[in-house]
Amino acid sequence: MIGFLKSGSLESGFIVRLSGDVNPETLRIGDFVVINGELYDYFGIIEDLVITSSSEDVFFDPPESEYEKEALKGTFIFSEALVSPYLMVEKGTGSVVSVKTIPQHFSPVKKALAEDFAKIFGENVENAFSVGTPLTMEEPIYISLKELSKRNNAIFGITGSGKTFLARIIFSGMIKQNVSSLLIFDMHNEYGRFAKSEDKKKIKGLKAIFDNKVKVFDVSKKNEDADEFITIPYKDIKAADVEMLSTILNFSDKSAETAFIIERKKGTGWLEYVLSLEGLGEKELAERAEEIGVNASALGALVRHLLKFKRLGFIKNTNEESSVRKILKYLKAGVSVVVQFSGNAASNPLAYFTVANVISRRIHDEFVNMNEEEREKSRVMIVIEEAHKLLSTESKEKNIFGTIAREMRKFNVTLFIVDQRPSEIDADVLSQVGTRFVLQLMDEKDMNAVFQGVGGGAKLKKILRTLQPREALVFGYAVRMPIAVRVREYGEEFFKEMKEGLKIPTDEAEEDLF
């Protein structure tokens, strides 16, 4: 027992008077505690810790020896914990509901034990998967991957906070349990076959763990680990892609408008047409502009912008089938796809956002037009990094991701956002995020953004401030109540667990797909 319930309310939280023999240094914000009421056990999180005294006199003539201090503990000097209650478990039936009543004075309070964690974060959820342990204990915390797959989700955290490690762990669980096919737009090549940790050590990616359950695509042939390479024919690029890029890459609005006009006139051949104007003199370009009914200088700017597409190498004037079709087949067959960006596309926003938008748009179209029966069999989660560039208030209407975030849940397509600037993501989009994994954040705006619209957000923010690297605050549909976790190790033991009982599709089975 750590103390007893002294006062409080459902709104402001419970104040727990800590026993004199409890060293407050052994407790930390985010710890999970249980208040044993008469009818219910109340589960809550330590939101704040306070040391205080019953009399200011103590400080005018303070105790001198350690044993004098010890004798004053619990009376003149004492500690209190502010606990936010979340759930209550009925004694006897064990039914779990969100907290609605308040325990009585002096109800004993204890730190949660293994069996308490098991009641709330145990394996008794659909597609249970352990992402870590409580901050000061070793019990596994399970989340429901099933719930996770039903809605958009997000991992937020600054560089070095452990976003990618946590993402790999969650994605591994989803792949192992066949909960959802993942389409990961892997901007920094961290999820494929191998990746490098921050200390430059080679670490396994998803492909290395799951073999044929994961396919690695790259836009560049320089990636020797890739299973396949991406080619996007000109006809698959739409004027809308240019519009999307206009905010991300600071193209002028005129460029997008011009692209739309040309697309209306030239149809799917619009990009080929624009790129054919490369090298024309001013007079000839003006003539073409007049022909097509656009401003000559805007047309010139558009040509210059779109030449960047051509230079990427994987956007080609070709009639060959786009790799997108293949990606779709894999996803529908339950195989996850990691799209990587090597060579001159490495960490190149133009390549990343173009490919992500083009492929995601095709998935959107495909799933919207699927019949109910077919859709039931497939579930796709699209993973995007640097999402704030795609989902800001200015850009969310100009690309497919805003639509996916808002409308695609019913079509079994959801987003998984991995980002470090949540404050730059549109509030409407954030409100559609079902489960959030929040690692260290430093910027006040970002902290406020992740808790926007979340009940008790201000309290959770206090917990967030105390997180260390590789620790995350998890809240939303995949967990019964918010919990701060120490993310589990992504190492040999984890890989072994992921491979246990794994059914990897054979090459023959794969051939049947195509």
Next chain:
Amino acid sequence: MKQIGEIILINFPVVIAEGKRGKLPPIGGIVKTDSDFLGIVVSHTVESRIPGRTAVAYWKKPSELEREQPQTFELMRWLFQVVIFGSERNGTVEISLPERSVEIHSLLFETGGKVAGKLFHKKAFFNFIFGADSELFPQRNEIVLRMLNSYFSSVPEEERKSEYVKIFSNLARVLRNDYPSLKKLMDGVRV
């Protein structure tokens, strides 16, 4: 148990006992009646056995006077005042006044550190002392301090600090609104 007095006057819960010259129990000492009641010695009085007579000054040392005029001492009596607060039966101490007064002529015995230790571990004991009328306990803090120091001197050195924490935790709860008094006790106890 060593006999140290006999009750000769009762104004319950205060009793007055007659003791022997040079052998009165110390102020703050815990005494026990032959019917198991416990009390605290709160004052000493020396007076003439003859009502109305008061001693006169002889300007000699007590030892000289005793040698030259032993009747001077034989005419005096040595009294001590005790406040009854509870009982000890079968090794268990209780802090509550008996329903009826103790009997006149009850004998009083001294108790050891063991009984004091049991009392100091009970918050009720300190509640009784600090909650009682101040007339019952003149110089209350001094009495408590003497009791504590007497007790700690009987505790083995290696146990003193843990014993200190236990006893002063109880005292802190009783004196929760009077830190200066508590601190004086803390400062006065030799551990």
